[in-house]
Amino acid sequence: GAVVSQHPSWVICKSGTSVKIECRSLDFQATTMFWYRQFPKQSLMLMATSNEGSKATYEQGVEKDKFLINHASLTLSTLTVTSAHPEDSSFYICSARDIPGRPPDTQYFGPGTRLTVL
Amino acid sequence: AQSVAQPEDQVNVAEGNPLTVKCTYSVSGNPYLFWYVQYPNRGLQFLLKYITGDNLVKGSYGFEAEFNKSQTSFHLKKPSALVSDSALYFCAVRDRTGTYKYIFGTGTRLKVLA
Numbered sequence: 217g218a219v220v221s222q223h224p225s226w227v228i229c230k231s232g233t234s235v236k237i238e239c240r241s242l243d244f245q246a247t248t249m250f251w252y253r254q255f256p257k258q259s260l261m262l263m264a265t266s267n268e269g270s271k272a273t274y275e276q277g278v279e280k281d282k283f284l285i286n287h288a289s290l291t292l293s294t295l296t297v298t299s300a301h302p303e304d305s306s307f308y309i310c311s312a313r314d315i316p317g318r319p320p321d322t323q324y325f326g327p328g329t330r331l332t333v334l
Numbered sequence: 335a336q337s338v339a340q341p342e343d344q345v346n347v348a349e350g351n352p353l354t355v356k357c358t359y360s361v362s363g364n365p366y367l368f369w370y371v372q373y374p375n376r377g378l379q380f381l382l383k384y385i386t387g388d389n390l391v392k393g394s395y396g397f398e399a400e401f402n403k404s405q406t407s408f409h410l411k412k413p414s415a416l417v418s419d420s421a422l423y424f425c426a427v428r429d430r431t432g433t434y435k436y437i438f439g440t441g442t443r444l445k446v447l448a
Binding site: 220222248250258259260262265307309311313322323324325326327328330 | 368370375376377378379380383424434435436438439440441
């Protein structure tokens with residue numbers, strides 16, 4: 217149980233285009249999802265907290281207009297990188313927090329999406 | 335400011351030997367503590383967590399961690415390392431104020447030598 221999927225697993229795009237990454241909780245409902253960015257050989261940097269049915273909360277320094285987050289249902293959150301540039305190339309990982317009832321306060325992570333912007 | 339420290343970038347251990355990956359934290363109050371493992375080009379896999387109770391927590395794949403409040407540490411341990419344990423390990427802490435956010439350490443690369 218507690219499986220989180222991401223799609224696509226990797227994507228290559230041209231500079232200036234937009235890319236959408238999906239994060240799904242497959243066997244549980246997630247009121248809260250998180251989006252992280254990981255640079256090579258570095259830790260995870262939290263970008264934003266996504267709450268179902270409401271606006272995402274962005275961390276300081278993260279451009280909300282560039283990284284659009286939508287959490288339209290209890291099992292799906294999307295991250296859209298708008299007008300992508302090479303510096304946006306990174307490994308993007310989502311996680312989902314289960315609705316209380318399961319062992320609390322555990323985030324379950326997706327497998328990640330490798331974005332390369334040419 | 336809240337923080338998590340993993341003082342070792344890399345830990346090398348021979349297969350069959352015990353391993354320890356260190357983690358210390360600085361968080362107000364009583365935190366929730368977690369260990370995750372990451373294999374190349376993959377997301378993080380949950381290993382174990384400390385919420386309350388017994389200071390020794392047992393997790394997946396034979397790993398365990400000991401919560402030490404006085405030293406504000408949560409070191410990950412395994413009695414006998416396997417080559418397949420080679421991966422990147424992250425310690426994380428979540429405070430109890432309701433934001434649900436995790437603060438991650440910088441990660442420790444474990445290399446188990448055959």
